[in-house]
Amino acid sequence: GSADVDCDVLVLGGGPGGYSAAFRAADLGLKVVLVERYATLGGVCLNVGCIPSKALLHVAAVMDEVSHLKSAGIDFGAPQIHIDQLRGHKDKVVGKLTGGLAQMAKMRKVTVLRGLGSFVGAKHLRVEETGGAGQEKTGKQQVVQFKRAIIAAGSEAVHLPFMPKDPRVVDSTGALALAGVPKRMLILGGGIIGLEMGTVYSTLGARLDVVEMLDGLMQGADRDLVKVWQKMNAPRFDHVMLKTKTVAAEATPEGIKVTFAPAEEGGSAPEPQTYDLVLQAVGRSPNGRKIGAEQAGVAVSDRGFIPVDIQMRTNVAHIFAIGDIVGQPMLAHKAVHEAHVAAEVIAGELLGDEKLAKAAFNARVIPSVAYTDPEVAWVGLTEDQAKAEGIKVTKGLFPWAASGRAIANGRDEGFTKLLFDAETHRILGGGIVGTHAGDMIGEVALAIEMGADSVDIGATIHPHPTLGESIGMAAEAAHGACTDLP
Numbered sequence: 216g217s218a219d220v221d222c223d224v225l226v227l228g229g230g231p232g233g234y235s236a237a238f239r240a241a242d243l244g245l246k247v248v249l250v251e252r253y254a255t256l257g258g259v260c261l262n263v264g265c266i267p268s269k270a271l272l273h274v275a276a277v278m279d280e281v282s283h284l285k286s287a288g289i290d291f292g293a294p295q296i297h298i299d300q301l302r303g304h305k306d307k308v309v310g311k312l313t314g315g316l317a318q319m320a321k322m323r324k325v326t327v328l329r330g331l332g333s334f335v336g337a338k339h340l341r342v343e344e345t346g347g348a349g350q351e352k353t354g355k356q357q358v359v360q361f362k363r364a365i366i367a368a369g370s371e372a373v374h375l376p377f378m379p380k381d382p383r384v385v386d387s388t389g390a391l392a393l394a395g396v397p398k399r400m401l402i403l404g405g406g407i408i409g410l411e412m413g414t415v416y417s418t419l420g421a422r423l424d425v426v427e428m429l430d431g432l433m434q435g436a437d438r439d440l441v442k443v444w445q446k447m448n449a450p451r452f453d454h455v456m457l458k459t460k461t462v463a464a465e466a467t468p469e470g471i472k473v474t475f476a477p478a479e480e481g482g483s484a485p486e487p488q489t490y491d492l493v494l495q496a497v498g499r500s501p502n503g504r505k506i507g508a509e510q511a512g513v514a515v516s517d518r519g520f521i522p523v524d525i526q527m528r529t530n531v532a533h534i535f536a537i538g539d540i541v542g543q544p545m546l547a548h549k550a551v552h553e554a555h556v557a558a559e560v561i562a563g564e565l566l567g568d569e570k571l572a573k574a575a576f577n578a579r580v581i582p583s584v585a586y587t588d589p590e591v592a593w594v595g596l597t598e599d600q601a602k603a604e605g606i607k608v609t610k611g612l613f614p615w616a617a618s619g620r621a622i623a624n625g626r627d628e629g630f631t632k633l634l635f636d637a638e639t640h641r642i643l644g645g646g647i648v649g650t651h652a653g654d655m656i657g658e659v660a661l662a663i664e665m666g667a668d669s670v671d672i673g674a675t676i677h678p679h680p681t682l683g684e685s686i687g688m689a690a691e692a693a694h695g696a697c698t699d700l701p
């Protein structure tokens with residue numbers, strides 16, 4: 216026909232959603248083409264998101280930890296920061312992982328096409344080849360014909376329209392490029408991404424301001440958890456501006472001069488301030504309007520999201536969508552699970568496997584983690600939500616001031632909080648603030664998925680002395696002694 220390349224499954228976008236879908240489909244025996252505009256696979260998460268931010272946050276956490284050791288009699292002195300080497304370290308971490316993905320694609324015989332993809336029909340995608348470090352077009356193009364497609368084109372940072380084009384104004388990608396360490400830095404938007412990047416820069420020596428429209432930082436997290444984080448992190452900030460909007464910005468020789476206004480009528484806002492670096496972290500916008508979806512008949516919302524059902528199917532029966540482009544929460548682990556569902560449904564349909572064809576995304580909960588110091592992690596119902604929705608819960612709280620391990624670590628500021636259905640005692644949600652909270656929240660997610668109650672969790676023997684013990688202790692605290700009948 217009119218196509219240059221034929222395949223069973225076309226995957227548009229090589230991020231955590233896209234590569235996971237491509238690999239699963241290939242493992243199930245399908246012929247897969249994966250289209251990615253950039254030189255490396257991994258998408259936002261591996262190249263300019265989860266992984267480089269965690270490489271830098273690890274360094275920051277160790278630096279902060281070392282400074283805690285002063286009271287234990289160990290003084291390393293002031294750190295010497297070699298920013299070029301630090302940047303090189305981060306790039307090496309990213310390179311290891313994206314290189315690994317390329318190998319895995321090869322092993323599975325997934326055809327990776329480098330280029331900008333755009334639908335030109337319900338069964339055809341045009342790929343305009345790109346080259347170099349960015350997405351410059353080489354002028355070559357080809358058309359891929361597919362039986363099924365999975366759209367995994369992700370999202371990009373929102374830029375405020377009035378922000379000047381200036382190297383001192385960056386988004387998360389610019390912040391991760393780590394050009395230098397500013398004296399004064401403004402974080403626009405008090406969400407996870409902004410606060411993680413702020414943590415890195417502040418540990419490297421920057422003074423921080425943060426401005427947030429709503430009445431609290433780290434929206435979505437339990438307020439009690441955030442309170443602990445905020446108390447521990449107060450020394451990093453000169454101004455925490457809540458219920459405040461940014462309304463104008465101007466590039467001056469001294470820095471970026473930013474003007475604020477109250478977010479609510481009758482409120483007040485601080486005087487304009489000048490910064491050496493402004494990080495825009497006010498959210499991410501899906502790429503749904505940039506892939507020619509209308510040519511394939513795929514419906515896209517005004518905001519650029521692609522609606523899907525629980526099998527990740529769009530309004531067009533043979534086209535699926537996954538990851539950031541289908542909606543919140545925009546998290547890599549959500550994208551990966553959705554990817555597996557889409558690939559399995561497609562394999563089931565194309566190979567006539569009825570069981571696979573019934574795959575669906577029905578996770579009860581999706582955990583969230585702020586990899587700050589301390590970390591803040593939560594999953595399922597929060598106390599505020601329970602209140603708002605009139606759900607009767609019993610709370611189990613375990614303060615880390617009573618944890619031998621947390622005290623031994625010199626980090627006993629945290630706590631673990633679990634929420635149970637007041638009648639059935641089944642777990643509905645949980646939150647942890649403290650070091651390594653993110654590594655522990657998976658257990659709470661598992662408990663929710665399994666429908667565990669407070670006895671199941673409290674009677675599970677956790678190793679001593681660990682921070683993870685606090686989950687068992689919080690369960691016991693909710694409903695008293697645990698009698699586990701055989």
Ligand code: FAD
Nearest residue numbers: 228230232252258259260264265332369538539545546547
């Ligand atoms: P993406 O990763 O956005 O991948 C989409 C891919 O499609 C991109 O590679 C893009 O180049 C490509 N593409 C788009 N359009 C086209 C086209 N027309 N043609 C060809 N290719 C195209 N999530 C977590 O779970 N944990 C974290 O710790 C975390 N940290 C983050 C830190 C930062 C700074 C940022 C910005 C994000 C972070 N996230 C984190 C979010 C996470 O990165 C995303 O949820 C995840 O990358 C979404 O995966 P995806 O496959 O849907 O899309």
